[in-house]
Amino acid sequence: MVFSISSHSTLRTQYKQPSNIQSDFQQQINMHILKNSSIVVTPEQCTAQEFIQKKIELLTDEVEPFFAVDLEDVCNKHIRWITSMPRVAPHYAVKCNDDTNVIKLLAHLGACFDCASKGEIKKVMDLGVSADRIIYANPCKQSSYVRYAKEVGVDTMTFDNEQELMKIKQIYPNAKLVLRLVTDDSNAVCRFSMKFGADMNTARRLLEKAQEIDMEITGVSFHCGSGQMTSKAFVDAIQNARVIMNYGQKLGFNMKLLDIGGGFPGNSGTEEYFGEIAVAVNRALDEHFPTEENVRIIAEPGRYYVASAYSLATNVIASREMVDAESGETKYMYYINDGVYGSFNCVLYDHYVPEPCFLPQNESNEKFTSSIWGPTCDGLDCIHTSIQIPKLNIEDWVLWKNMGAYTISAAVQFNGLPFGKPIYFMSKQFWDQIKEAFETPARKARNDNHFIRLNSTDCSNEIDDDELPWIPEDLSEEALVTIQ
Ligand SMILES: *Cc1c(COP(=O)(O)O)cnc(C)c1O
Numbered sequence: 001m002v003f004s005i006s007s008h009s010t011l012r013t014q015y016k017q018p019s020n021i022q023s024d025f026q027q028q029i030n031m032h033i034l035k036n037s038s039i040v041v042t043p044e045q046c047t048a049q050e051f052i053q054k055k056i057e058l059l060t061d062e063v064e065p066f067f068a069v070d071l072e073d074v075c076n077k078h079i080r081w082i083t084s085m086p087r088v089a090p091h092y093a094v095k096c097n098d099d100t101n102v103i104k105l106l107a108h109l110g111a112c113f114d115c116a117s118k119g120e121i122k123k124v125m126d127l128g129v130s131a132d133r134i135i136y137a138n139p140c141k142q143s144s145y146v147r148y149a150k151e152v153g154v155d156t157m158t159f160d161n162e163q164e165l166m167k168i169k170q171i172y173p174n175a176k177l178v179l180r181l182v183t184d185d186s187n188a189v190c191r192f193s194m195k196f197g198a199d200m201n202t203a204r205r206l207l208e209k210a211q212e213i214d215m216e217i218t219g220v221s222f223h224c225g226s227g228q229m230t231s232k233a234f235v236d237a238i239q240n241a242r243v244i245m246n247y248g249q250k251l252g253f254n255m256k257l258l259d260i261g262g263g264f265p266g267n268s269g270t271e272e273y274f275g276e277i278a279v280a281v282n283r284a285l286d287e288h289f290p291t292e293e294n295v296r297i298i299a300e301p302g303r304y305y306v307a308s309a310y311s312l313a314t315n316v317i318a319s320r321e322m323v324d325a326e327s328g329e330t331k332y333m334y335y336i337n338d339g340v341y342g343s344f345n346c347v348l349y350d351h352y353v354p355e356p357c358f359l360p361q362n363e364s365n366e367k368f369t370s371s372i373w374g375p376t377c378d379g380l381d382c383i384h385t386s387i388q389i390p391k392l393n394i395e396d397w398v399l400w401k402n403m404g405a406y407t408i409s410a411a412v413q414f415n416g417l418p419f420g421k422p423i424y425f426m427s428k429q430f431w432d433q434i435k436e437a438f439e440t441p442a443r444k445a446r447n448d449n450h451f452i453r454l455n456s457t458d459c460s461n462e463i464d465d466d467e468l469p470w471i472p473e474d475l476s477e478e479a480l481v482t483i484q
Helices: 008-014 021-026 048-058 071-084 100-109 118-126 143-152 162-171 200-212 232-251 271-288 303-309 345-349 428-437 441-445
Strands: 032-034 039-042 066-070 088-093 112-115 134-136 156-159 176-181 216-222 257-259 296-299 310-323 330-336 356-358 368-373 382-389 397-400 421-427 480-482
Touching: 039 048, 039 428, 048 066, 048 310, 048 397, 066 071, 066 303, 071 088, 071 100, 071 271, 071 303, 071 421, 071 428, 100 112, 100 118, 100 303, 112 118, 118 134, 118 143, 143 162, 156 162, 162 200, 176 200, 176 232, 176 257, 200 216, 200 232, 216 232, 232 257, 232 271, 303 310, 356 382, 421 428
Parallel strands: 039 421, 066 421, 088 112, 088 296, 112 134, 134 156, 156 176, 176 216, 216 257, 257 296, 330 368
Antiparallel strands: 032 039, 032 480, 066 310, 310 330, 310 397, 356 397, 368 382
16 A cells, blocks of 8 residues: 655545445434444544534533544554655554553554563553564663563563673573664753663674674664654764664674664644654665665654644633732633643653643633643642633633643542543544555455554554454444434
């Protein structure tokens, strides 16, 4: 299947319209929820904001925070990836957002996975993903986790120091090691270079040591930092990887894996940056790792896949009006029902500045200096200390876009307060198109419509239909329960 897309909307229109779906649903109600699941099927494609608006209208007395998760957006990200960097097999970094439905969907689309612990490996494998689709990409691993990786056959793992090399040698002598190099991540929002990565000299020494103790080094990896917005870091790192691969090959290692890590932008509006990075990466790969050499190239995107798919809806639970003693200016304090202990932990850990948006009924032209606070009793629980926004009322909804990366995966219920619960949506039309697009000839031959798999990444197993995030009859009408 060859895709060519330039933007979200062209992708949407380029698929052929399935003939009668629209009319089947026309007479019906607005949304359907799959039985035993939090996935909502919309008869037509809609935006997160439209979905949230509808959801709020339908469930008037429920004001707990929730995420509207746009599964189409996740699919579109994957399609964008494989069309922009066809040589690079994505291994989704589970730590970024370990939402089971997203993992399942990505597994179906043919993505592979980057796991950093026993828990993440178990989670992904329990969903039916085979060990050879997983890289254990944590350079410093607890011994018992290395043992676990051996038990379940996850043999590809990263390291960046001699102690780790010796540890793995002892526990898992047949492991295939990937040497993680340090990068210049000074442009990244979240840096890793002070914690992980061998410099060039150390890398050479590690290769020599590995040769001495007869450990297999299968390749080189790096991570340019999370929230990386320049392509130069990738290009430089690919160059360095080439130098180390050459040295390894000189020592006699069969170096056949290059892992270019994560750090690809994922917020809406960053498509162009992503495109620039992709072009630069492709060029650097073609220069340093020409196809003939048969080096397998992988990446570990996390935020890229999920950031824009998640929009958080929060409710204003309380507010205070204050008059500034000095200026006499009226200022407002708003308390919403998710905060930095919950979904907004990204404000602390991911240095994220989330941007509120408002539903039409809240919209007015006049703006006031306001602060926005989470629901806990802790003074630290502040999302914005000072922001110009329209006046809000108690029980108004505030929306936060681009909230999929490093949010729910690190949230806790401090003070007994829940954080955003995901509700997924996808249009029937889109799913049918995706299903058709990712159907393999083999699957078609078996006359089975429910399976999607991508040919261009080399995953080796299939996931059973009943592992689908939706039920096997797929989005057939019997599977839908109307929720209006
Ligand atoms: C966190 C992490 C990733 C994902 O990074 P993103 O910036 O979310 O793409 C990938 N690989 C490793 C080793 C990581 O630690």
